[in-house]
Amino acid sequence: MPDPASWLPDRDPGVARVLDRSYGLGAHRAWSLNRESVNTVWRVSTSRGEYALKRLGRDVAPQWTAFEHAALPRLTAAGIPVAVPVPTAEGGSSAVHDGSVWQLRPWREGRPFDSGRPGDIEQAGAFLAALHRVPVDGLPADGQSSTRNLEFWLTTERPPHAALDEVDEIAAPYVSAAVRARARRAYAAVLRRARTELAGYGDLPEVLTHGEVAGSNLLYSDSGELACVLDWDALQLRSRVYDVARALLFLPRKARGGFQVLPDRARAVLAAATAREPLTPEELGSLIPVLELNFVPSPDYLRQVARRAPGILEWYLGWRAEGAGAVRGILSDVIATAPQGTPR
Structure with missing residues (x-):
């Protein structure tokens, strides 16, 4: 049981x-x-x-389910346990x-990722490196997942304050005024800076990305092998920065649900995920703003959450606001010491 x-x-x-x-x-x-x-x-x-x-x-x-159906056999062919x-x-x-x-x-049976085990970090990094090398030629071109907060904030022509007004309106029936106000301040603080820093993000090479890298989505066998990678709902073509950024924050956390990371383990995660091909200066410079914008929910995404799981919105909006405001201070020193690769 x-x-x-x-x-x-x-x-x-x-x-x-x-x-x-x-x-x-x-x-x-x-x-x-x-x-x-x-x-x-x-x-x-x-x-x-x-x-x-x-x-x-x-x-x-339906376009995304067709994309997933076409992509998953390529993952298994690459030796990724799915x-x-x-x-x-x-x-x-x-x-x-x-x-x-x-x-x-x-x-699938298995234990979750443990950042205290060096082998877990090495295998998580090897998984990401293998995923980001999977051939993508011939995959459906319109396989966009539902998790597109980053893409919305980088491409919308609406003034950010107008979109944030809509976020607040969607949340209002379910979230206290204090949490909404705190979230609004945090989101507004990162939007302009992060969008400016990601002006060249669209020019970075696109690869297959998992989109939800977290310790709870990595199962390991008793012998320490990566047994299964779970939760492919956000599978999509993006820059590898997206996955590496999430791994850098969510794998070396001190505790699930929080944002404090162990710097030495964060450096180990970054090294393992990019050992075959270090991040370029442009990719390194994108890690933090990618995380910041991903924490800011788009109106469409928040509307989906409100429709299907309104009971989590009070926690959800506050958690995202905390993350948006915290990641720069937490990860800047880790990224500053990372080795740099040459642009592809």
């Missing part, structure tokens, strides 16, 4: 309908993952095996039920 501290018994009728109608799985037991997230994840036990069922909490375009979605009865990689996209994957 799953750990009761993390997994709670669940009899959601939507789970039963999806398993039965889309996958032909009848009798089952289910446990939901107890965490704050826009996605909902269940562990399901059936007569045909153990699975992870996810209801994606963001709007998912649990590929189980085909539906119709042969698709996902099911649509009650206005949401659902995916079923084989259950």
Whole structure:
């Protein structure tokens, strides 16, 4: 039975309908993952095996599911351990039920990433390096994920204050005035500077990126091997800076949910992820503003969260505001001492 501290018994009728109608799985037991997230994840036990069922909490375009379907075989061919979605009865990689996209994957056992184990850092870095070398020729050109805060703030023609007004309006029914005001100040403080610093970001080479690099998405075997990389909802073509920046912040954290990192481990993460090809000066200079803008929710993204998981918005807006204001002070010294590569 799953750990009761993390997994709670669940009899959601939507789970039963999806398993039965889309996958032909009848009798089952289910446990939901107890965490704050826009996605909902269940562990399901059936007569045909153990699975992870996810209801994606963001709007998912058919173009992106086609992109994912085309990209995942390239990852497995590159030796990246991925649990590929189980085909539906119709042969698709996902099911649509009650206005949401659902995916079923084989259950994978493993322990989460531990930054105190040098081998974990080395293998996480090797995974990113391998991912960023996967050939992308011939992949669908319009495979944009739902996680596009950075892209919105870099390309919108709207005045930033007008877009932030809309963010505040969307959040107002669910978030206290104090948290909204604090978030507004933090977002406004980083927008102009980060957008200026990323003026050349669009010229950086694009590669396959995971988009949600975090310790909870890396599972390791008892022998210390990277057993599975989870959570590919933000898979997309971007600069490798996007993944490296997230790894630099989220892998060496002192505690999940916080933003304090251990500098020596942060340097080890950066070295491992770029050992084969150090970041260029332009890429190094993009790490912090990429993180800052990614913490500022776009109106469209926040609207999706409000529609599907309004109960997390008070925490979510405050957490993002804290991150937007903290990353520069936390990571500047780590990045300043990193080796530099030559532009490609």
